Amino acid sequence: MIETTATFDNLEWMPEPNRKPFPAAPAAAKVLGPAPVFAITSGKGGVGKTNVTANLAAALALKNRRVMVIDADLGLANLDLLLGVRPTYTLADFFAGAAPLDEIIVTNRHGILLLPGASGVQEMTSLSSDQKAALLTELDAITHELDIALVDTGSGISDAVTYFTAAAQEIVVVVTPEPASMTDAYALVKVLALAHRQKRFWILANSVSGEAEARRLFDALSRTALCFLNVALDYLGWIPRDPRLVRAVARSRMVVEDAGDAPSAQAFVAVAERLMQTAAGGVAVKGNLQFFLRRMVAGERGGR
Ligand SMILES: Nc1ncnc2c1ncn2[C@@H]1O[C@H](COP(=O)(O)OP(=O)(O)O)[C@@H](O)[C@H]1O
């Protein structure tokens, strides 16, 4: 049963309760009502978004949470490699009438669902209203039993990235100690705050030497954002620079499954826990997965 909140009062579209059962879902204790959506984004490429998305998903799945990841960065489709799945279709095939949604979404060995997105915003926003309605109906049937969804958005301030990011309820900006990662993260926050009216950003420090460095990154970024954008950033946590993560990637695996005792794997588990707490504490007032998909498909922008 989908819970409704005051946030949805202004939506004509409402999910119908009691749709057909979630396909091939692992048995799990449902901890939340509507599934929250976290966009995993960054200013600069190569900072670890795909690893963060896949490993957080795996950490959550290992705790019996039902997770869907949405690959909105098909240009560099490596999320499927890490998850160990080979999708045949993308959302573009659904729109072309070539495949039903349940054939587009693939399930990995941990029960994580992967939805390969369309490669451009154009494909999403140029849909007819019939296509949009069909997509939303099918997505609703599949997603209403999920606990959480993570979107690997791609990096930078292109339309495709800001479009997917602004449609999510929670934005996680991945930064590393590289100066370019910091300046590009600031540029992204600036665009999302000014052009897309986003107000809440979680900062995840990746590839750091330890908590002290993570805190330094966060402090520098949050001071600047507060001073120049009047935006207060939130600290989500940190993942250490870890050769065992690199080794796992070389084997097309997630470090969480490949080396559960590795420092980065343990950090992912801790951050995953924090995500669920964050979600439980705040998502009701800001929407859910259906809301996200509706915005994504309809081309509606954030504003929370
Ligand atoms: N915590 C980490 N420790 C060591 N190397 C990392 C870490 N995170 C990412 N990397 C390295 O960065 C590479 C790119 O990561 P990826 O997740 O594909 O980035 P993005 O999706 O942001 O482009 C990985 O293949 C790995 O070699």
Ligand SMILES: [Mg+2]
């Ligand atoms: Mg990537």
